[in-house]
Amino acid sequence: MIKKLIKGLIAFVVLIIIYAIQPFTYENIDAGNVGIKINLYGSDRGVDNITIVTGRVWYNSWTTKIVEFPTYTQSVDYDPFVVTTKDAAEFKVDPKLNYHVNPTMVPQIYRQYRKPLAEIEQQFMRNTIYDAYRIVANSFSSDSVMSNRETFEDRIQTILTKNLSKDGFVYDQLTSAITPPESLRQMIDEKNASIQARLKAENQAKQADAEAKVKVATATGEAQALLVRAKSEAEANRLRQASLTPMLIQQEWIKKWDGKLPTTQAGGGMNLMMPIK
Incomplete structure (x- = not known):
């Protein structure tokens, strides 16, 4: 009975050891990512030309390695650097790049760089961005950089699109704060x-x-x-003066006479004309 118990315990331990060291495992490749299979041994060791789609992938961990690359848009905020214009003015550039990886070129990217994507961003891609700014800035004078900002950035975009795409990186957008001296x-x-x-x-x-x-x-x-009022008044005065005939004046005097003769030192009864009030 004891021997059977010992044998069973030994078998259980052996099974646990086999399970712990067995090489077969799986990798879950999430949506928005691409996995590549790398053969560690054999005549065909290296990166396979087969891109593994998303999902669960079983493989032998002793002979095979799975590397996962994100293919969704990445945003990298780089440290500022300085570029020089053709008249020796130094501009400070603070770039931020948005890009994504071409899924069909993931094996080529790994074959060429053999590094994780984060390291590629800070080495190859940063150098590509710096060279684009350096080349374009060297063709502009200091004042034309600011007055032709759109043309300046269009040329940088053209260079980046060409140089990044040939290595499997798709340019999406570049924003940069350019600070003049x-x-x-x-x-x-x-x-x-x-x-x-x-x-x-x-x-x-x-x-x-x-x-x-x-x-x-x-x-x-x-x-x-x-002037109009003055002319009107002058015309009215002229008309009034023209209408003041002796007969009209006499009639107006009679209308306003109160029947009394004025008293003068010469005595009464004098036929004097009274003023019209």
């Missing part, structure tokens, strides 16, 4: 301030001109109104 920045600030001051002066001059035209128009209108 302090002296150029001061010149730009002064130029902008001058432009703003000129625009403000032009606006003030236009406003003053408009206000002056309003005043002239108002004064002209008032003068014309006064």
Whole structure:
């Protein structure tokens, strides 16, 4: 009985050891990733030309290795670096790259670099970005970099798209903060301030001109109104004077006479004309 128990215990331990050291295992390759199978032994050792799709993959861990690459969009924020323009001005560049891996070229990427994607980003891809900025900046003067920013970045995008795609990396987007040297920045600030001051002066001059035209128009209108009134009054006075005949004056005097003769030192009864009130 004891011997059977010992044999059973030994068999159980052997099974546990076999299970622990057996080489067969599996890898779950999630959606948005691509796995590649690497043969560690044999005449065909190296990266297979077969791309393993997503899902559960069984393999012999003693002879095979599975490396997983993400194929969804990656965003890498690089440390700033300095590039020089053709007139020796130094610009600080702080780039951020969005890209994704071409799934069909994952085996080629691993064969070429034999490194994880994070290391490839900080070595090959960073150097590619730096070279693109260096080459393009060397064809621009310092002031044209800022005044032709869109053209500057379009050329960088063209170079990156070409150089990254040939190694299996698909360019999506590049954003960069380009900081000019302090002296150029001061010149730009002064130029902008001058432009703003000129625009403000032009606006003030236009406003003053408009206000002056309003005043002239108002004064002209008032003068014309006064002239019209003066002409009207002059015409009315002329008509009144023309209508004051001796007979009309006599009638007006009779209408307003109260029947009393004025008293004078010469005595009463004098036929004097009284003023019309």
